[in-house]
Amino acid sequence: xxxxLLVEDDEIMPKIVARxxxxxxxxxxxxxxxxxxxxxxxxxxxxxxxIITDIMMPYANGFEILSKVKNRERPIxxxxxxxxxxxxxxxxxxxxGADDFLKKPIxxxxxxxxxxxxxxxxx
Amino acid sequence: MSGIxxxxxxxxxxxxxxxxxxxxxxxxxxxxxxxxxxRSYLRKNNDHQLDVLASSPMAPGITILAPAFNxxxxxxxxxxxxxxxxxxxxxxxxxxDGSTDNTMQQLIDEFKMVVVEYAYNAKIRxxxxxxxxxxxxxAYSSLLVIDKVNGKSKADAVNAGINIxxxxxxVCTDVDCILHKDTLLELIKPVMQEEGKRVIAIGxxxxxxxxCEFDEGxxxxxxxxxxLLPRFQEVEYIRSFVLGKMGWSYINCVPNVSGxxxxxxxxxxxxxGGYDHSSFGEDMELLTRMCRYAHDNHIDYSxxxxxxxxxxxxxxxxxxxxxxxxxxxxxxLAQLIYAHFGMFMNPRYGKMGLIIFPFNFFFELLAPLIExxxxxxxxxxxxxxxxxxxxxxxxxxxxxxxxVMITTxxxxxxxxxxxxxxxxKEVLYLCMTPFMEFLLYHPLIVVYSLRGYYYFLTxxxxxxxxxxxxxxxxxx
Amino acid sequence: xxxxxxxxxxxxxxxxxxxxxxxxxxxxxxxxxxxxGTLLAYxxxxxxxxxxxxxxxxxxxxxxxVDNLIIEEVLTNPEVTETSYxxxxxxxxxxxxxxxxxxxxxxxxxxxxxxxxxxxxxxxxGQMLRSLYMQLDLDKDTMKKMKSGKWEKKVQALTEFINxxxxxxxxxxxxxxxxxxxxxxxxxRHAYIKLSKNEPFKxxxxxxxxxxxxxxxxxxxxxSSTEDIAIPNFARWITYSSNKSVVSFCLKLIVHYNQLxxxxxxxxxxxxxxxYLRANAINCLGxxxxxxxxxxxxxxxxxxxxxxxxEILKALGxxxxxxxxxxxxxxxxxxxxxxxxxxxxxxxxxxxWIASQVLRELIDTxxxxxxxxxxxxxxxxxxx
Numbered sequence: 001x002x003x004x005l006l007v008e009d010d011e012i013m014p015k016i017v018a019r020x021x022x023x024x025x026x027x028x029x030x031x032x033x034x035x036x037x038x039x040x041x042x043x044x045x046x047x048x049x050x051i052i053t054d055i056m057m058p059y060a061n062g063f064e065i066l067s068k069v070k071n072r073e074r075p076i077x078x079x080x081x082x083x084x085x086x087x088x089x090x091x092x093x094x095x096x097g098a099d100d101f102l103k104k105p106i107x108x109x110x111x112x113x114x115x116x117x118x119x120x121x122x123x
Numbered sequence: 124m125s126g127i128x129x130x131x132x133x134x135x136x137x138x139x140x141x142x143x144x145x146x147x148x149x150x151x152x153x154x155x156x157x158x159x160x161x162r163s164y165l166r167k168n169n170d171h172q173l174d175v176l177a178s179s180p181m182a183p184g185i186t187i188l189a190p191a192f193n194x195x196x197x198x199x200x201x202x203x204x205x206x207x208x209x210x211x212x213x214x215x216x217x218x219x220d221g222s223t224d225n226t227m228q229q230l231i232d233e234f235k236m237v238v239v240e241y242a243y244n245a246k247i248r249x250x251x252x253x254x255x256x257x258x259x260x261x262a263y264s265s266l267l268v269i270d271k272v273n274g275k276s277k278a279d280a281v282n283a284g285i286n287i288x289x290x291x292x293x294v295c296t297d298v299d300c301i302l303h304k305d306t307l308l309e310l311i312k313p314v315m316q317e318e319g320k321r322v323i324a325i326g327x328x329x330x331x332x333x334x335c336e337f338d339e340g341x342x343x344x345x346x347x348x349x350x351l352l353p354r355f356q357e358v359e360y361i362r363s364f365v366l367g368k369m370g371w372s373y374i375n376c377v378p379n380v381s382g383x384x385x386x387x388x389x390x391x392x393x394x395x396g397g398y399d400h401s402s403f404g405e406d407m408e409l410l411t412r413m414c415r416y417a418h419d420n421h422i423d424y425s426x427x428x429x430x431x432x433x434x435x436x437x438x439x440x441x442x443x444x445x446x447x448x449x450x451x452x453x454x455x456l457a458q459l460i461y462a463h464f465g466m467f468m469n470p471r472y473g474k475m476g477l478i479i480f481p482f483n484f485f486f487e488l489l490a491p492l493i494e495x496x497x498x499x500x501x502x503x504x505x506x507x508x509x510x511x512x513x514x515x516x517x518x519x520x521x522x523x524x525x526x527v528m529i530t531t532x533x534x535x536x537x538x539x540x541x542x543x544x545x546x547x548k549e550v551l552y553l554c555m556t557p558f559m560e561f562l563l564y565h566p567l568i569v570v571y572s573l574r575g576y577y578y579f580l581t582x583x584x585x586x587x588x589x590x591x592x593x594x595x596x597x598x599x
Numbered sequence: 600x601x602x603x604x605x606x607x608x609x610x611x612x613x614x615x616x617x618x619x620x621x622x623x624x625x626x627x628x629x630x631x632x633x634x635x636g637t638l639l640a641y642x643x644x645x646x647x648x649x650x651x652x653x654x655x656x657x658x659x660x661x662x663x664x665v666d667n668l669i670i671e672e673v674l675t676n677p678e679v680t681e682t683s684y685x686x687x688x689x690x691x692x693x694x695x696x697x698x699x700x701x702x703x704x705x706x707x708x709x710x711x712x713x714x715x716x717x718x719x720x721x722x723x724x725g726q727m728l729r730s731l732y733m734q735l736d737l738d739k740d741t742m743k744k745m746k747s748g749k750w751e752k753k754v755q756a757l758t759e760f761i762n763x764x765x766x767x768x769x770x771x772x773x774x775x776x777x778x779x780x781x782x783x784x785x786x787x788r789h790a791y792i793k794l795s796k797n798e799p800f801k802x803x804x805x806x807x808x809x810x811x812x813x814x815x816x817x818x819x820x821x822x823s824s825t826e827d828i829a830i831p832n833f834a835r836w837i838t839y840s841s842n843k844s845v846v847s848f849c850l851k852l853i854v855h856y857n858q859l860x861x862x863x864x865x866x867x868x869x870x871x872x873x874x875y876l877r878a879n880a881i882n883c884l885g886x887x888x889x890x891x892x893x894x895x896x897x898x899x900x901x902x903x904x905x906x907x908x909x910e911i912l913k914a915l916g917x918x919x920x921x922x923x924x925x926x927x928x929x930x931x932x933x934x935x936x937x938x939x940x941x942x943x944x945x946x947x948x949x950x951x952w953i954a955s956q957v958l959r960e961l962i963d964t965x966x967x968x969x970x971x972x973x974x975x976x977x978x979x980x981x982x983x
Contacts, residue, residue: 012712013719015666034207035339056177056209058304058341064206066263082719083178086211089650096261104178107722108714140622167782171758179816181851183795214983239981240974242944244937257980264982289983315812318781497936513615514623521626524633528640535640540935547648554641 002119006030007053007065008081012103017052020108021115034060036039038068048076049119055082055089063096070097077118081106135209137332139152139384139497143522146486150529153370159535160373160526161365161430161540167316173308176315177209184212184290185307185386190280191217191298192273195224197340199233201298204340206266214265216291217298220280221250221273230268235260247282247397250274255287277382278398280407285389285397294386295406296434301332301342302384303433313427320425323388324412326380328364331357332435342435345543347553352445353438355564358530358556365430366533371479372428378479380426382406384434391424403575404455411463414475430540446571453491453575460488461579491572510587523561530557637869658708661698665712668694673731674724690731700735711736714762732763745771757786761793761821769795776802785814792828793821799828803836803845810844818848823855830856834864843876850883862889869899875884877903878910885914893918897926909942921953928957931969940969944976 004026006017013090014030021028024105029048031037034057041048055062063082069076080093083104084095176182187205191198205215219227230236236256243252249271256268271283281295294310296302303309306327314322333353335343348354364381380387382405392409395416402408410426417424439445453542460467460483467484469476504510534554537543544550617628654698672691690749699705713728720728732738741763744756753775769789770825775787788806792799810818822828833849833856840846846868865887868880884892896911903911912930915923924947931943946956947961975981 010719012666016672016674016716016720016724019670041790056207056211058207059339060203061207061262063262067260078642083174084211085178085180085820086182087180089211092261092264092670105717105719105721108724109722168757169758171718175820176816179820180855181812181816181819239978240971242937242972242975244941248838257978259980264980312813315816318811319809329763477893514619517615517619517626517630521630521633524630524637528633528636531637531640535644538644540878542648542651547645550644550648551641554644594821 001025001027002049003027003047004029004050004052004115005037005040005048005111007032007034007051007057007062009033009054009057013054013081016106016108017111018109026115033058034065037065039070045075046072046074049122050115051076051078052081052115053078053112055080055084055093064094066098073113077122079111079114079118081111135500139493142485142493146490147525149482149486150525150533153366154529154532155370156373157366157370157430157536160369161536165540172312173209173305174310176308176312177211179211182211183292183311184214185210185311186288186290186293186389187213187215187307188281188284188288188293188295189215189217189298190220190277190284191226192220192224192280193222193224193226194298195222195226195229197299198226198229200340201301202230202234202266204301206263207304208307209304210300212290213307214267216269216284216287217269217273218269218280218284220277222315227268227270232259233258234263234266236266236268241287243287246393247461249279249283250401252283261473274400276405278399278400278402282397282400285392288389291389292386293389293392295382295476296384297382297436299437300329300383301335301337301340301435303342303431306384306433309429309431310384311434313429314386317425317427320375320423321388321417322427323391323417323422324377324385325427325429326368326377326385327431327433328368329360329381329383329434329436330432331360331438333438333440335435344545345435347544347549348438348440349442351563352442352557353440354553354556355560356438358534358553358560359564361537362530362533364428365537366529368428369536370429372426373577374474374478375425375427376474376478377426377428378410378483379407380410380428383436391422402455402458403451404459407455408459408462408521411459411466411475415463415466415472417470418475430536432541432543438543442567445567446574449568449571450575450578453572454579455575456483456488457576457579462485473476491569491576492540494569495573510537526561527557563597602918637933654704657704661705661708662712664698664891665709668698669712669716669728669731676727688730689726690734692731692734695735703740706735706737706740709735709760710740713737714759717762720765729763729765731764732794738763738765741765744814750778750780753783754786757790761790764794766794766796769797785811785817788814789817789821792818793825800831803840803849806842806845809842810848819851819855822852833858834859834861837861837864837868843873844944847879850879854886857887859887859889860891862887862892866892866895869895874904874907878907881907881910881914885910885917888916888918890920890922893920893923897923900926905936909938910968912939912942912946916942916949919946919950919952921950924950924954924957928961931961931972941972941976944969944972948973948976 001023004021005023006014006028008014008017008030009032018028029040031040037053038060046069051065053062053065062082066078069078075097077099078097079100079102080098081102081104084090085103094099099118102111102114140318189205194201202215202217217230219230235258237259239257241255243255245474250273252269252271254270258264258266267287269283269287271280274280276299285293292311292314294307310325310327313325330345331348333348334346334349335342338344348357368377385406391413395412397407398405398409414424414426420512439448463480466472466476468481472480501510501515531554534550538550544553546579601730612627615622619627645898672694676688676690695709710732713732715924717725717728741759744752744759747753772787772791772795775783776791778784778787788802791802833853836845836849837853840849850865853865865880865883869877871877881896884896893915896914900908900911912927915927925951927943927947931940931947934940934943947958950962951958958977962970965973
């Protein structure tokens with residue numbers, strides 16, 4: 001069972017992601033902004049196998065989450081899921097250590113494959 | 124002798140009558156125009172458009188300029204809220220205007236700022252820039268901090284920011300203002316949608332933050348101010364932005380883009396010389412010069428306003444600070460009219476010369492004087508026993524009901540378009556305020572304005588250089 | 600004055616009115632008008648708040664149900680595998696029939712929700728959402744809006760069709776692309792590009808008015824997000840269009856699709872008299888990293904206005920062939936304009952793979968201001 005943290009301020013996206021990643025294999029936790037994300041990470045001592053995050057969010061944006069997560073001894077893999085079409089912004093994400101980027105609207109199969117691949121790689 | 128006095132009295136009376144009549148008509152027109160402007164704004168807009176822009180690689184870059192002076196209490200959360208605005212391409216330039224508290228140190232610690240050698244080019248002259256900081260954490264790569272010698276004015280600080288701004292549009296705000304997360308999207312959208320004209324400035328509605336709830340720089344609950352003085356100001360802001368500015372915007376005659384929040388065309392702003400640090404109303408002064416520049420260089424320009432509230436600012440809650448603020452504003456107005464009087468009724472300056480400037484002169488600058496003399500002559504007449512009391516009271520009642528109606532209409536426009544506040548009770552509470560405004564709030568403004576004019580005429584040295592950001596205590 | 604019966608308590612007011620001078624009479628009339636206006640305003644505020652409150656309450660009840668139905672009943676359809684999907688699949692819409700679907704606001708809310716879903720997900724799920732939209736007959740509502748007399752309704756309908764990828768006949772759209780209302784005209788053009796099966800880019804040929812920046816944002820999104828659209832060679836409009844905004848938009852598309860075959864047309868555009876357009880063309884060539892144009896750009900340089908010169912310097916940095924280091928160095932050392940020097944320095948730094956020696960020399964010998972510029976450009980913390 002892999003623990004995944006989804007940081008997303010859209011109300012529908014979490015429902016879709018929950019549908020794509022079967023509950024039998026993935027334990028999905030959802031928070032809707034950067035502040036909650038940090039609270040969740042701190043309270044679980046960063047106990048997640050994967051983080052899926054948007055970029056533009058209230059309180060703390062995806063970049064800050066990336067920067068915090070990637071500067072730890074054992075970085076957690078991060079997938080950015082965003083509708084950002086600005087290349088600079090995506091590059092920025094990769095510079096900060098994002099492992100993957102998916103543009104909204106996402107293709108369900110693609111998300112599933114990338115999640116699987118990242119989790120495999122970090123086993 | 125008495126014949127001359129009589130004629131003078133008659134003349135004064137009929138001037139006053141015409142003056143009042145024109146003012147009433149202008150307000151009626153503004154109410155009508157603002158309705159048209161808001162309706163067209165609402166029709167054109169849907170939330171999805173903001174998503175489209177936020178995800179577009181073609182969104183124009185925007186620089187946010189936020190001057191800070193001794194903002195140690197709130198600086199971190201306010202910068203954080205600027206860092207999380209919804210926009211794909213922007214930078215934040217924070218100007219530390221020689222703070223004497225730990226503002227700068229807090230920024231360095233929190234955002235891992237280091238001094239960089241920056242190719243700073245002073246297109247507009249300002250007090251010297253001491254150091255320029257960037258963050259070593261790429262998560263904050265859009266943040267830049269200028270540490271400069273205090274210039275005793277917001278204008279000087281913002282000018283330093285304009286010099287360093289990368290993008291061709293800049294948003295000017297105060298660091299203690301709370302911005303809506305879609306501010307940049309909302310402000311740039313009408314600029315991109317404008318047909319045929321170059322939008323050189325655009326503003327949005329400001330509101331009073333005093334009783335709203337905030338959480339780390341994010342607005343979580345909007346509420347009309349509980350205290351009376353800020354509540355008067357909230358009502359005044361709604362009237363001035365939703366009804367006034369929107370009405371002017373409809374006929375492309377916006378007289379001023381508020382210093383709390385405005386987006387400007389950088390090229391025009393620089394070529395017009397930037398903010399004037401000796402002005403007491405630097406925002407209006409810059410806009411006037413930008414218009415002037417545009418006219419002189421045959422730029423077909425427009426200045427717009429949007430009805431949505433995007434910015435919340437702390438309003439003075441004591442009479443002392445309120446007095447300072449308004450005295451300063453009216454002094455700025457007097458300065459402006461004096462300095463640019465060549466535009467008055469000058470057809471060369473189009474609507475600026477023929478509509479905006481005369482309006483400002485007659486109905487902004489002269490209004491307090493006329494009201495004051497009006498009251499004085501009333502008292503004199505009353506002492507001489509020459510007042511027809513029923514008629515006088517009727518006229519007064521008329522002005523009273525009319526002003527209440529105009530204010531209520533602006534609250535109505537605001538409510539119809541956005542349904543702000545949580546319950547109808549809060550709105551009703553707000554609606555009661557205009558009834559007291561006429562008797563309690565308005566006289567204050569008249570007195571403070573006259574004081575400002577007096578200072579302008581006597582050239583009193585200002586002792587409150589940084590007042591606009593230092594005056595009121597924070598409780599956020 | 601008026602011959603109607605007035606209640607006794609108004610008698611004094613009526614008397615005053617009758618014998619008052621005109622100004623006072625007017626004032627009295629306006630007092631009544633203002634008081635009524637204020638009361639009406641209160642009433643409207645209360646009414647709009649009540650309606651808004653009711654709408655929110657209804658939606659907060661309806662939307663979670665709709666979401667659940669969409670997720671549980673539709674998206675969890677066992678017949679859909681990850682690889683295949685058929686338009687003919689009949690979805691289980693029973694759950695929806697239990698909602699008050701005969702009400703217009705309910706149908707509208709469902710349409711909005713499906714659109715919201717489709718903005719987040721495509722692929723099979725996206726297809727299923729589209730089928731759901733049709734099987735619930737929501738497209739009929741959209742069609743009705745299309746026929747409405749109000750332009751904003753038509754725009755709404757077009758947005759829905761675009762989102763749902765529903766084809767509309769050219770006969771329906773084409774007249775709207777010439778509508779007198781700008782918003783509608785723009786929306787119709789976007790819809791035509793997205794949905795027309797014939798020549799989606801036809802309107803590039805005919806449009807004479809400038810494309811606004813906003814139109815370009817919408818067009819770009821539609822063109823880049825439509826999967827089965829045939830991307831033409833945009834050089835066609837670079838060469839033949841007399842509409843400058845179309846040309847400059849095509850330059851951006853050429854960069855986006857990295858259309859190298861369009862390069863000759865773009866080079867030709869360098870001869871245009873409009874220097875804004877020329878700057879755009881230089882920018883495009885730089886971003887395409889066409890090494891062959893460097894010579895041409897450098898030869899043009901001295902006769903250009905400032906912003907074109909800056910674009911040329913930037914292009915040399917982007918192309919980074921290493922052949923014009925001396926030129927960049929020259930500009931950096933001898934140009935009088937600050938921005939030119941900065942752009943030259945930046946481009947030198949971008950050529951660092953071959954220019955490191957030159958850069959070192961420059962750092963050792965530069966005057967304080969130039970040294971600052973160099974350090975600025977070499978600092979990885981500074982983005983622009």
